[in-house]
Amino acid sequence: MYRYDAYDQRIVDQRVAQFRDQTRRYLAGELNDDEFRPLRLQNGLYVQRHAPMLRVAIPYGLLSSKQLRMLAHIARKYDRGYAHFSTRQNIQYNWPALETVPDILADLATVEMHAIQTSGNCVRNITTDQFAGVAPDELADPRPWAEILRQWSTFHPEFAFLPRKFKIAVCGAQNDRAVILVHDIGLQLATNAAGELGFRVFVGGGLGRTPIIGSLIREFIEWQHIATYCDAVLRVYNRYGRRDNAYKSRIKILVKSLKPEVFAQKVEAEWAHLEDGPGTLTAAEVERVSAFFSSPAYQALPAVDAGYAARRETDKAFAAWAKRNVHGHKRPGYAAVTLSLKKTGVPPGDATAEQMDLVADLADRYSLGELRVSHEQNLILADVRQSDLYALWLEAKIAGLATPNIGLLTDIVCCPGGDFCSLANAKSIPIAQAIQQTFDDLDYLHDIGDLDLNISGCMNSCGHHHVGHIGILGVDKDGSEWYQISIGGSQGSAATLGDVIGPSFAAGEVPGVIEKLIDAYVDLRCEDERFIDTVRRIGVAPFKARVYGETANPRKVANG
Numbered sequence: 138m139y140r141y142d143a144y145d146q147r148i149v150d151q152r153v154a155q156f157r158d159q160t161r162r163y164l165a166g167e168l169n170d171d172e173f174r175p176l177r178l179q180n181g182l183y184v185q186r187h188a189p190m191l192r193v194a195i196p197y198g199l200l201s202s203k204q205l206r207m208l209a210h211i212a213r214k215y216d217r218g219y220a221h222f223s224t225r226q227n228i229q230y231n232w233p234a235l236e237t238v239p240d241i242l243a244d245l246a247t248v249e250m251h252a253i254q255t256s257g258n259c260v261r262n263i264t265t266d267q268f269a270g271v272a273p274d275e276l277a278d279p280r281p282w283a284e285i286l287r288q289w290s291t292f293h294p295e296f297a298f299l300p301r302k303f304k305i306a307v308c309g310a311q312n313d314r315a316v317i318l319v320h321d322i323g324l325q326l327a328t329n330a331a332g333e334l335g336f337r338v339f340v341g342g343g344l345g346r347t348p349i350i351g352s353l354i355r356e357f358i359e360w361q362h363i364a365t366y367c368d369a370v371l372r373v374y375n376r377y378g379r380r381d382n383a384y385k386s387r388i389k390i391l392v393k394s395l396k397p398e399v400f401a402q403k404v405e406a407e408w409a410h411l412e413d414g415p416g417t418l419t420a421a422e423v424e425r426v427s428a429f430f431s432s433p434a435y436q437a438l439p440a441v442d443a444g445y446a447a448r449r450e451t452d453k454a455f456a457a458w459a460k461r462n463v464h465g466h467k468r469p470g471y472a473a474v475t476l477s478l479k480k481t482g483v484p485p486g487d488a489t490a491e492q493m494d495l496v497a498d499l500a501d502r503y504s505l506g507e508l509r510v511s512h513e514q515n516l517i518l519a520d521v522r523q524s525d526l527y528a529l530w531l532e533a534k535i536a537g538l539a540t541p542n543i544g545l546l547t548d549i550v551c552c553p554g555g556d557f558c559s560l561a562n563a564k565s566i567p568i569a570q571a572i573q574q575t576f577d578d579l580d581y582l583h584d585i586g587d588l589d590l591n592i593s594g595c596m597n598s599c600g601h602h603h604v605g606h607i608g609i610l611g612v613d614k615d616g617s618e619w620y621q622i623s624i625g626g627s628q629g630s631a632a633t634l635g636d637v638i639g640p641s642f643a644a645g646e647v648p649g650v651i652e653k654l655i656d657a658y659v660d661l662r663c664e665d666e667r668f669i670d671t672v673r674r675i676g677v678a679p680f681k682a683r684v685y686g687e688t689a690n691p692r693k694v695a696n697g
Contacts, residue, residue, distance in 0.1 A: 138199050138507060139284050139429045141249045148292075149246045152253060156180045157239035164236060181252030182238055186559045191230045191238055192255040193245060197265045197283040197307075198226030198510040202497040205508065207248045209493035215241050220493075221553060222478065222486045224601055225304075226264050226510045227255060231557050253291065258299045260290035260371075264306045266314040267511035268473055270430060271519045273465045277326045277334060279309035281427040282363065285418065288426075289364045296371050300378035301386040303371070304343075311630075316512060318342045318351045318632040319604060321388045322370055327357060335359045340370055340400065341392030344598035348634050349389040352397035354404060360423070362408075365416040369408035373400065433505050433520065438470025442523035457579065458530055458541040470523050474504075476516040476533055477540040477548065481573040484566045485551040486514030495536045503529050512601075513550055515543065545582045546590055546655070547573045550601055554594030554611060555618070561594030563611025563618035568592055568647055575648040576655075585655060588668045589628070604628045606669045607654060608635045609647065620647050624654065624680055625672045638681045650684055657683040 141149070156176070163173040177183075181192040193208070200208075208228055212220045215237050221229045233241060245251055255262060263283045270278045286305060290296065296303070308315040309326040317323025323339035335357050342351025358366050374388045377395070392400045449456045464473040476496060479485050488496075496516055500508045503525045504518035511517060516538075521529060533539040542548045549572065552558070554565025569592055576582060591605030602608030608623040619641040626635030642650055655668075657680050662671045672680070 138201060139196070139426070146246070146249070149249075149251050149253070152180070152251065153239060153242045153246050156242060160235065160239050175257070178257040179253070180238075180242065181255035182235075183256060184559070185231065185557050186555070186561075187557065188232045189235050189238065190557065191233050191241060191252060192223070193228050193230070193250060193252050194255050194262050195227050195250075195510050196287050197263060197269070197280055198267055198512075199280065200508050200510065201248075202500040202506045202508070204248045204250055205493050205497040205500070207244060207250070209490040209497070211241055211244060212493065213490040219487050219489045221484070222488065222510050222514050222516070224512045224514060224550060224552070224599060225255075225262050226267075226512055227262055228510070229553070231553065256302075257297075258301050258303075259297055260293070260299075260303045260305065263287050263290070264304075264315055264320075264512060266308055266310055267475075267509045267513075267515075267517045268314065268464065268519065269309060269509075270432070271466050271468070271471070271473055272310050272314075273467050274311045275309050275467065276311070276328070277309050278427075278430055279307040279315075279324075279326060280430045281423065282309075282324070282326070282336075282360075283307045284426050284429070285364065285423070286367065289367070289416075295375065299371070299375060300380045301383070301388075303374075303388070305367070313628070313630045313632075316601070316604065316628045316632065318630075319344055319348070319601075319628075320351065321374075322367060323351050324363070329357050333359060336363055338366065338370075340404075341389040341397065343387050343389040344601060344603045345387070346384055346596045347387075347390065348598070348603040349393060350632055350634065351389075352392060352400075354397060354401035361418045362412065364418055365411040365414060366404075366408055368416060369404045369411055372407050373403045377403070432468075435468045435471065435520075436522070438468075438522065438524075440469040442470060445523040445526050448527045452527075454541075455527060455530055457583065458534075458539055459526065461541045461543045461545065461583075462539070463526060466520075472521050472523055472526060474518045474521050474526070474529060475511070475543045476518065476538040477542055478515050478538070479542055479548050479573070480537045480540045481547065481577045482570060483537070484553075485549045485569050488516070492536055492538060495532070496538070499529060499532060513548065515548075541579060542582060544587050544589075546576050546585055546588045546651075547582060548589075549573065550589070550591040550605065552593050552599035554592070554600075558594060558599075560597060561611060562596075562613040563594050563620065563644070565592045565594040565600060565609075565611060568609060568611075568620065568644060571644075571648045572651055575652065585659070586667055589626075590651075591626075601628075602626075603634045604632055605635060606667075606672070607651065612641055614641070618644055620644065622647075622650055622654075622684075624677060625669070627669050636677050638677055639685055653684045654680055 306315040306320040319342040338355040339351035509517035555561040593600035593602040594611040604626040623635030
């Protein structure tokens with residue numbers, strides 16, 4: 138993984154000292170709220186419903202065991218003993234005291250971490266595939282490119298005050314696991330007819346109040362030009378993006394209003410001034426960064442470990458876990474493992490300090506000292522020998538990290554919602570927990586099969602509800618919390634946005650609505666057909682009829 142040099146460390150240390158003085162001045166009354174707000178946002182500090190929230194950057198979701206132990210230490214010393222992994226592959230602390238935040242940032246700096254550009258109208262944390270570097274279907278490792286773009290975008294003077302926040306995702310595999318089509322810029326590694334490496338460039342994707350699938354504006358750009366081409370995209374956005382209306386300020390609105398082909402023309406015209414300029418990448422620079430992500434010294438192992446295969450035959454519980462939580466690896470005898478943060482009764486994405494310490498230990502013993510954070514809010518050990526899987530499972534199970542539900546209905550993606558966020562219209566966590574409890578039957582979950590359920594507490598869509606097979610959105614009606622249900626969304630290379638099935642529901646009704654949707658699916662599916670495939674085949678109407686047709690007194694409630 139990337140390691141700081143002296144220049145990196147000095148920048149981060151100086152930022153800590155700067156924010157310590159800014160915080161001192163604010164607490165002393167020398168800065169008012171309006172003056173302090175942009176300063177705290179530049180350091181990832183929000184004011185939430187009950188307390189400050191600090192968002193810490195985990196670049197492209199990659200952590201060392203040492204860094205995770207520091208995150209556990211911060212949760213234990215400065216917070217309430219836990220933290221929340223977000224859909225941006227970051228980690229959030231919900232209860233830090235304002236006066237301790239400079240100390241937290243100083244502790245983070247000792248393990249090459251920070252909270253810079255995790256908020257504000259700038260380029261946010263660049264994300265990628267949680268299986269980057271080990272996925273069998275990978276064309277090329279996207280992590281070096283994510284790191285190059287991270288270095289390019291951090292403190293970029295032209296892009297510190299964009300019309301709105303800006304998100305970039307990079308995918309290196311045939312199967313898009315980075316959701317690039319709902320990012321401001323989505324990049325997919327590709328090759329041209331000559332076999333040269335480059336990128337397909339998508340622009341203008343996003344969720345929130347106006348969900349839009351990104352548009353392909355360049356079929357192929359050579360790798361040497363990816364930084365300057367992204368620079369051109371951002372320059373066009375900075376010049377033409379709206380600043381008079383926060384709801385219409387994202388690049389997706391600009392691309393839609395101009396039309397993708399016109400936007401692409403403006404980008405090409407801007408790039409003409411940058412092509413082959415100082416920002417053009419060299420082979421030496423790419424090799425320098427790529428060296429940080431070189432493959433470890435894997436052992437020569439058989440493709441299938443006999444002991445692992447035998448355990449799968451004899452231990453039903455282990456086999457169920459292996460089926461859902463163990464993933465293929467490009468090297469024989471190895472596997473990637475997802476540690477589920479979705480145990481029933483636990484807010485999705487939350488991990489205690491004790492769990493983080495344990496995962497750090499597991500990473501050291503079983504996965505070469507590294508781990509990943511997925512945008513589905515789980516943790517991944519990417520380099521586990523098959524012969525170690527059973528021992529790993531036993532330890533993870535004791536810690537509540539081995540729920541065999543990855544990709545199933547209870548593997549819920551969920552924002553913190555109204556329990557914490559001041560922007561939320563409704564709570565998310567209690568809805569997630571109620572659904573988990575309703576479907577707390579692993580045999581039934583496995584019979585239902587692959588199903589993505591995403592929950593957002595407001596239209597900002599931090600829970601990515603638009604691309605859930607089932608999406609739940611919290612809406613406000615006359616001061617009460619209601620929930621709008623959509624179906625048919627999906628992520629991946631053919632990402633789609635869900636369709637709302639009808640009027641919204643009170644909180645207590647939501648688990649029952651989900652039951653009706655699942656019952657309809659079970660009745661209407663063809664053999665081996667996933668929920669999303671059934672929806673695509675027959676449409677929303679049969680599901681809507683099942684939900685509202687069985688309701689004695691349908692509510693005429695605004696959809697929000």
